[in-house]
Each structure stands twice: as C-alpha cells, then as structure tokens.
Amino acid sequence: MERLPRAFFARPTLAVARDLLGQRLVRVLDGARISGRIVEAEAYVGEGDRACHARSGRTVRNAAMYGPPGHAYVYLIYGMHYCLNLVTEEEGFPAAVLIRALQPLEGRALMQAHRAGRPEREWANGPGKLCRALAIDRTFDKADLCAPDARLFVEADAAIPDGAVATGPRVGVTGDDAAVSAPWRFTVR
DNA sequence: GGATCGATCGGCT
C-alpha cells in the first residue's frame, strides 16, 4: 500500500480529517507492523479555534503544530495519557487532526499485549488507548510521517463514501460559542 | 514560584 505524501496533509484541516477516515495508521516497532484503520478524527484549526492548543499562540508544547505538515504532534494529557495528532496545512499555520480511534488490523498480538487483557474493541477506541496500543509516546512529537525511515506513518487504504461518514461536535470541548461546537469530529458509521 | 486544570481512562458504586 502507498504511503500518504506530504501533499495530503498540506490541505485544509477539515478535508484532511475527513479523508483520513478509512486510511491505515502504521507503527513499526522492532521491525513489526502494528496498524489500524482510522475510524474517528477531529480537526483543530488555528489560533482562532478556542479548543485548539494553539489558541494562546506558540508555546513549547504546541510547537509541532506550527511546523511543516505531515509531522506528528504528541502531547501528554491528564498526566498519564498521550494523544496523537497529525499536523496539517502550511508551515507556520497551527492546525492538526487528532486521531481518536482505530480499528485494529495488523500486529494484533502486540496490541493486545500493550492493552493488557482488555477486549479487542477497547484496544484503540480512544485517543489515549490507541497511543498505548501502538506504543506512541512523547518521543514521536515532531516525528516526520513522510520520512523514508519513519516508524509512524499513514498508508492509503479504504476510501469511505460520504454516506458512511458522520460528523458532530468535538469530544471534551466545552464552551457555547458556535466555532467551538462546530461539527469538526468525523466518524465512520 | 505556586495553583490550576486538561482534546482521558479505568475502576468502583
């Protein structure tokens, strides 16, 4: 399968988030592939987006979002979970897609081991869970998904027809202004 | 320098 090129990420974030559905997120760990189909993603777009980590400008933590597209932005949340984002749009404009859920494909034994005895449907059905399942941590922050030797990247897989895509407000985002409650969450039905 | 709290998860009631 073909790896998604940087040009795929260098587009409007909403389009990237929607088009990531059905694609395959691949983690190479000690030569083995662990992968899953992306089935849920959310867009975070620019300093004007009240829910975006870049809402207060550039900081050490969110620097990756200001970098070139096709890189990872990984951060620690609640002191114990990592969340994986894929940086979009042109360099200098802070935007990214949060990967919220995967359907397990390859490397299932490794995923299961990383998820300690939990049932398969709970291996990667949340942003913190999928990072554990794929062994993604802070060291992947700013990693280039388009580098030839990348250990984390996205491969073109199944295209999801519009009829199978659902949208809604982003999870865990509070506030009543229209921009914050915009339907920037994309899921596969 | 210190208090606050988050794009979450899992265990317990």
Added chain:
DNA sequence: GCCGATCGATCCG
C-alpha cells in the same frame, strides 16, 4: 454515572 490518578504547561501574582 462518578471520581481519582498524575504531571507539566500555562497563567497569574
């Protein structure tokens, strides 16, 4: 359904 874990970036004084 609710709540505690756990920590570092951010913000305020």
